[in-house]
Amino acid sequence: MVGPESLESGPLLYLPLLTIRVSAYFHLYLYRQPITTGYFYTYPLSEADVASIAFIFNGEGNLLLNCTTLNVVAWISFCLPKEMAMLGLDYKDRVLALKKEKNAIILAHNYQLPEVQDVADFVGDSLALSKNAATTDADTIVFCGVHFMAETASIICPDKRILIPDLEAGCSLASTINSHELESWKKEHPDAIVVSYVNTTADVKALSDYCCTSSNAVKVVNSIPEGREILFLPDMFLGAYVAEVTKRKNMYIWPGECHVHAGIKSEDINRMLATLKNADFMVHPECSCTSSTLYHASKGDFERQAFVLSTEGMMKHARSSRAKQFVVATETGILYRMRKENPDREFIPIKNDAVCKYMKRINLEKVHNSLVNDVYEVKVPAQVADKAKLAIDRMLAII
Numbered sequence: 001m002v003g004p005e006s007l008e009s010g011p012l013l014y015l016p017l018l019t020i021r022v023s024a025y026f027h028l029y030l031y032r033q034p035i036t037t038g039y040f041y042t043y044p045l046s047e048a049d050v051a052s053i054a055f056i057f058n059g060e061g062n063l064l065l066n067c068t069t070l071n072v073v074a075w076i077s078f079c080l081p082k083e084m085a086m087l088g089l090d091y092k093d094r095v096l097a098l099k100k101e102k103n104a105i106i107l108a109h110n111y112q113l114p115e116v117q118d119v120a121d122f123v124g125d126s127l128a129l130s131k132n133a134a135t136t137d138a139d140t141i142v143f144c145g146v147h148f149m150a151e152t153a154s155i156i157c158p159d160k161r162i163l164i165p166d167l168e169a170g171c172s173l174a175s176t177i178n179s180h181e182l183e184s185w186k187k188e189h190p191d192a193i194v195v196s197y198v199n200t201t202a203d204v205k206a207l208s209d210y211c212c213t214s215s216n217a218v219k220v221v222n223s224i225p226e227g228r229e230i231l232f233l234p235d236m237f238l239g240a241y242v243a244e245v246t247k248r249k250n251m252y253i254w255p256g257e258c259h260v261h262a263g264i265k266s267e268d269i270n271r272m273l274a275t276l277k278n279a280d281f282m283v284h285p286e287c288s289c290t291s292s293t294l295y296h297a298s299k300g301d302f303e304r305q306a307f308v309l310s311t312e313g314m315m316k317h318a319r320s321s322r323a324k325q326f327v328v329a330t331e332t333g334i335l336y337r338m339r340k341e342n343p344d345r346e347f348i349p350i351k352n353d354a355v356c357k358y359m360k361r362i363n364l365e366k367v368h369n370s371l372v373n374d375v376y377e378v379k380v381p382a383q384v385a386d387k388a389k390l391a392i393d394r395m396l397a398i399i
């Protein structure tokens with residue numbers, strides 16, 4: 001501990017400040033809890049900080065220098081996040097006021113940060129968001145999801161202004177195929193019917209015969225005459241699942257995948273299910289983050305029956321099931337709403353780091369910026385939109 005003799009030699013002015021800040025610093029060090037979502041998650045100590053603390057506690061080194069280091073670090077760790085949190089509260093109020101002022105609505109995907117979900121007029125999966133976009137009277141839609149979803153909204157409602165708060169919010173699955181690659185693939189199979197999952201760009205949709213979601217992919221494929229070849233893209237796991245269920249042999253599958261499910265292994269899931277014996281196992285098929293899980297479920301690779309459910313289906317199941325614990329195969333964002341609506345139930349993600357980094361690019365500050373500056377508008381050119389709409393309309397007709 002710090003000896004009285006070493007303190008006497010240091011500047012006394014620092015003492016009260018130092019006591020408060022060091023204890024705040026240790027509080028932070030012990031609990032490492034998030035202070036405000038989207039800004040700061042953890043505050044690891046650097047080697048220099050630890051050395052400064054050690055020097056002060058041992059009465060070594062230059063006390064003035066060490067105290068200054070600690071004061072700066074403590075301010076960054078303790079006071080700054082608080083100020084940011086207050087700023088966050090301001091953003092929330094300002095966003096709510098701007099929505100009214102501009103006759104705008106905010107549509108947020110299930111995988112968005114909680115702070116974004118909390119200011120949204122509607123939270124749901126990509127298809128539900130597009131349907132909602134089609135029925136709104138608002139002039140502007142701030143679409144908090146990834147780029148292809150905002151494009152789909154623009155195709156469905158061309159007369160509305162569609163804004164996305166961050167243009168870099170892409171999708172690793174959608175970017176596995178572009179229109180040139182699809183054109184060459186089609187040349188190899190000139191008579192094939194092209195079925196594209198909704199996670200594709202507008203250009204790719206425009207070259208497709210059908211779009212599909214994970215919930216109607218099987219029905220879409222079954223609606224195509226058996227003798228016709230099918231090009232299924234871009235999710236290889238969803239494709240493999242559909243081929244398994246439909247027993248279709250003339251289906252060619254594009255080798256695309258979403259980065260989120262790459263780390264979800266069936267052995268890990270079985271290990272978790274073996275530990276949580278009374279938990280229900282739910283699989284959320286949307287967005288391809290769990291299509292590998294869907295595929296394994298169809299092959300009977302899991303020790304327990306999987307409930308394959310949409311977002312709303314999961315909410316209903318959580319309310320009506322006797323189980324108190326639920327193991328959920330999904331991107332972790334959806335758990336926020338589940339926990340909020342069912343506080344007496346426990347929801348456990350199959351993987352804590354099953355996180356879509358693209359979805360998490362959008363935060364409250366960017367939503368605010370989007371409303372203030374009317375950025376970034378997503379507009380699909382009419383000639384592309386008209387062709388893409390045909391494929392989307394066929395998808396909607398088969399749901």
Ligand code: SF4
Pocket residue numbers: 146170171172173174199258259260287288289331356357358359
């Ligand atoms: S979870 Fe995967 S499929 Fe969904 S938006 Fe993110 S990258 Fe794309």
